[in-house]
Structure formats: C-alpha cells, structure tokens
Amino acid sequence: MSIFDGELKISVSSASGIEAITKRELKSLGYGDIPSYNGRMNFIGSMEDVARCNMFLRTANRVRIILAEFKAETFDELFDGIYSVDFGEILPFDANVAVEAKSVKSKLFALSAIQSVVKKAIVKKMTAKNGLVSLPESGERYSFELSLVEDTATLSLDTSGDGLHKRGYRQKVWIAPMRETMAAAIILNSFYRADRVLIDPFCGSGTIPIEAALIATNTAPGINRNFAFEKFYNAPDVLSRVRQEAEDKAVRDISLRIYGYDIDARAIKLSYEHAERAGVKNLVHFEKRDMRDVTSRYAHGIIITNPPYGERLSGGEELKNLYRDFGKMFRSLDEWSAYVVGTSPAFEKYFGQKADKKRKLYNSEIECTLYQFFGAPPKKRDDNLTE
Ligand SMILES: C[S@@+](CC[C@H](N)C(=O)[O-])C[C@H]1O[C@@H](n2cnc3c(N)ncnc32)[C@H](O)[C@@H]1O
Numbered sequence: 461m462s463i464f465d466g467e468l469k470i471s472v473s474s475a476s477g478i479e480a481i482t483k484r485e486l487k488s489l490g491y492g493d494i495p496s497y498n499g500r501m502n503f504i505g506s507m508e509d510v511a512r513c514n515m516f517l518r519t520a521n522r523v524r525i526i527l528a529e530f531k532a533e534t535f536d537e538l539f540d541g542i543y544s545v546d547f548g549e550i551l552p553f554d555a556n557v558a559v560e561a562k563s564v565k566s567k568l569f570a571l572s573a574i575q576s577v578v579k580k581a582i583v584k585k586m587t588a589k590n591g592l593v594s595l596p597e598s599g600e601r602y603s604f605e606l607s608l609v610e611d612t613a614t615l616s617l618d619t620s621g622d623g624l625h626k627r628g629y630r631q632k633v634w635i636a637p638m639r640e641t642m643a644a645a646i647i648l649n650s651f652y653r654a655d656r657v658l659i660d661p662f663c664g665s666g667t668i669p670i671e672a673a674l675i676a677t678n679t680a681p682g683i684n685r686n687f688a689f690e691k692f693y694n695a696p697d698v699l700s701r702v703r704q705e706a707e708d709k710a711v712r713d714i715s716l717r718i719y720g721y722d723i724d725a726r727a728i729k730l731s732y733e734h735a736e737r738a739g740v741k742n743l744v745h746f747e748k749r750d751m752r753d754v755t756s757r758y759a760h761g762i763i764i765t766n767p768p769y770g771e772r773l774s775g776g777e778e779l780k781n782l783y784r785d786f787g788k789m790f791r792s793l794d795e796w797s798a799y800v801v802g803t804s805p806a807f808e809k810y811f812g813q814k815a816d817k818k819r820k821l822y823n824s825e826i827e828c829t830l831y832q833f834f835g836a837p838p839k840k841r842d843d844n845l846t847e
Pocket residue numbers: 634635636637638639661662663664665666667668721722723724727749750751752765766767768769782
C-alpha cells in the first residue's frame with residue numbers, strides 16, 4: 461500500500477491569463493467547478509485522475525500531488541513540517557531528490573536556504589527510515605516544489621516531468637515559437653470548431669495549426685509522451701486505461717480546413733515535420749506564402765496567429781508596414797474573426813482596427829496581449845463559401 465493507492469490532493473497549474481480555460485477543461489473532464497487560486501486548481505482525486513489530467517489537459521502547465529500544508533515562519537518549523545511527511549511511502553531509497561522553492565509575502569524568503577532545509581529534512585527522514593548514512597540518489601528523479609504563500613508552506617510532488625506544453629512533436633526550435641499550451645488556450649477560447657476554417661498566416665513551426673488539428677480530432681495532447689509519475693508509481697493498469705480512453709476518444713475519420721502559411725520555406729518544412737510527429741500531417745495544409753497574398757474562398761473563418769514582433773516598434777518601419785498590410789489582408793476576408801498575439805501596445809494602430817476584446821497573456825514569461833476581432837458567426841457550414 462502506498463499513498464498513491466489512496467485519495468490524493470491534486471494540484472493543476474496553468475499560466476497567468478489562461479486559468480479560466482484550464483478550469484473549463486477540468487469541468488469537461490468531469491471534475492466540476494474547481495476554484496483557481498494563484499494559477500493553481502486543487503481537488504481530491506486518485507492516481508487515475510492524476511494520469512487523466514496529465515493526458516487530457518491542453519492548457520495546464522503541470523500536475524502535482526500535494527503532500528503537506530503547514531504554517532512555517534521559521535526554518536525549524538519548515539524542517540519539522542517536511543520531516544513529518546512519510547517519505548518512505550513515496551520514495552525509493554535511491555531517489556534522486558530535487559527541490560524547487562517559491563516564496564510570496566512570507567517571512568522565509570531566501571530560496572536557496574529554503575531549498576536546502578527542505579532537502580535536508582527529506583534526506584534525514586529517508587536515511588533514518590532506510591538505516592543509511594547518506595542517500596545514493598542514483599535512481600529516478602523526484603521533483604518537489606515547496607511554495608510559501610503568506611507563511612503557509614505547501615510541499616508538492618511533480619507528476620508531469622517535462623512541462624505539459626511539451627507534447628513531443630516539436631523537437632526543433634523556431635524563432636519566437638508559441639507555447640503549445642498557449643496556442644491550445646487561444647483556440648479553445650475562439651470560435652474555432654472542427655467544421656470551420658482556420659488560417660495562421662505567420663505559422664512558423666506550425667504550433668497553432670497542429671494544436672487546432674489535435675483539438676478538432678479530439679486527440680489527447682499527452683498521447684505521444686511520457687510522464688514523471690510513470691517512473692515512480694507502478695501503475696501499468698492506470699496508465700493503460702487512460703491511454704485507451706485517449707485512443708477511444710480520438711476521431712480519425714475527419715477532414716479539416718486548417719491552413720498555415722509562412723514566408724520562410726524552412727518554417728513550412730518544419731511545420732510538416734512537426735505535424736507528422738503529431739499524427740495530423742494529412743489534416744493540415746502548410747504552404748510558403750507571404751501573408752499579403754493570403755486569400756480565402758470562404759466567407760467565414762478564423763485567423764489565429766502570432767506575427768513577428770520587435771521591441772522597438774516605433775523605429776521598425778518594416779514591422780509597421782507588416783502590421784498595416786496584415787490589417788488590410790484581414791479586412792479583405794469577408795466575415796472573418798482574428799485572434800492575434802502581440803507584444804506591441806501600438807499593434808491596433810498599425811493594424812488599423814480596434815480590437816473588440818483584449819486579454820493579457822504570458823507566452824513563456826513574456827507579457828503579451830491577445831487582440832480579438834470578431835466577425836459574424838457562420839449560420840451553417842454551406843454558408844461559409846462565397847462562391
Ligand atoms: C513569431 S513567429 C511565429 C511562431 C509560430 N506561432 C510558432 O509557434 O512557431 C512569426 C513568423 O512570421 C513569419 N513571417 C514574417 N514575415 C512574414 C510575411 N510577410 N508573411 C508570412 N510570414 C511571415 C516568420 O518567418 C516567422 O516564422
């Protein structure tokens with residue numbers, strides 16, 4: 461019997477600005493209305509729920525298991541609180557223990573000192589339990605997070621491993637790529653549905669079109685990757701049930717109208733490589749094309765994109781012209797909607813249109829704005845064609 465067989469306090473984290481979308485995802489996975497506090501959504505569940513959250517949540521950063529919560533205003537209180545956890549039920553004797561610390565509005569704030577006290581308490585408990593002088597730390601990695609918020613310490617164990625934005629399909633780097641979790645959040649928050657048209661005119665490495673195809677085919681974002689919990693919890697049944705659920709939910713027999721364009725041929729090659737790895741190569745169309753030449757025969761559709769950006773827009777004529785021409789291209793497309801991620805406060809000025817709605821987002825810690833321009837929603841699929 462291990463703690464992993466019983467009830468667990470599960471904590472799902474997501475990036476600032478997209479928690480509401482993660483909450484919606486949790487609800488549609490059957491976990492009800494879970495309140496969000498500081499980007500964390502906590503609820504009681506089982507190891508199967510840990511596996512499902514890791515497998516199915518498109519917009520979450522990480523899934524953790526909370527092991528202890530206690531008041532800690534001194535290092536002694538911190539040590540004692542950690543020492544009271546029964547690590548013998550959680551860790552093998554050779555676990556490679558890593559600790560990350562965070563502190564907000566707390567008396568203990570020196571992160572490296574917090575980290576080392578937490579690690580010392582874990583090691584002391586483990587050596588006492590196993591009758592050892594020191595831990596070999598030669599085994600699997602176990603990553604803990606100690607977060608202090610207003611003097612309340614929370615110790616949690618990571619179950620995801622690599623951040624959940626790493627779906628496994630994007631292995632090569634492109635200029636300013638969008639996080640997969642962020643792309644999924646924007647798509648889930650847009651009018652895009654599997655029977656609608658989507659264009660990314662600045663597709664780069666293909667993240668937005670690929671995430672849209674994964675959503676449209678109901679393909680679990682974690683289907684092609686591994687998770688930390690697999691290594692340290694012997695749960696072949698749990699994982700195979702969840703992988704089977706993912707297989708059963710995926711829609712294979714479908715045709716989509718998802719298009720990605722980029723001026724750089726290397727980006728198009730990369731997009732196809734990534735789409736192939738994601739299993740959606742035949743469902744998306746990528747093509748080398750200048751955004752200025754993008755047209756569509758459909759009256760309704762959705763643009764979701766992050767155009768190039770620069771720090772000094774005021775000095776960048778090229779960027780201003782690009783945004784101006786992008787605005788013109790957008791307005792040439794009948795009743796389309798656009799969701800544009802930008803970092804420049806002057807974006808709307810050059811784009812030539814005020815956004816109907818704006819939302820602050822963080823793409824890999826960079827603050828940006830999602831500009832939303834709404835067209836009329838289509839009545840039914842056939843109405844989409846202008847011909
Ligand atoms: C910020 S990146 C997009 C990153 C992408 N969302 C991803 O996740 O990889 C902007 C892209 O715009 C492309 N680009 C620049 N000028 C363009 C133009 N006139 N027409 C089409 N693409 C252009 C660049 O080659 C670059 O790939």
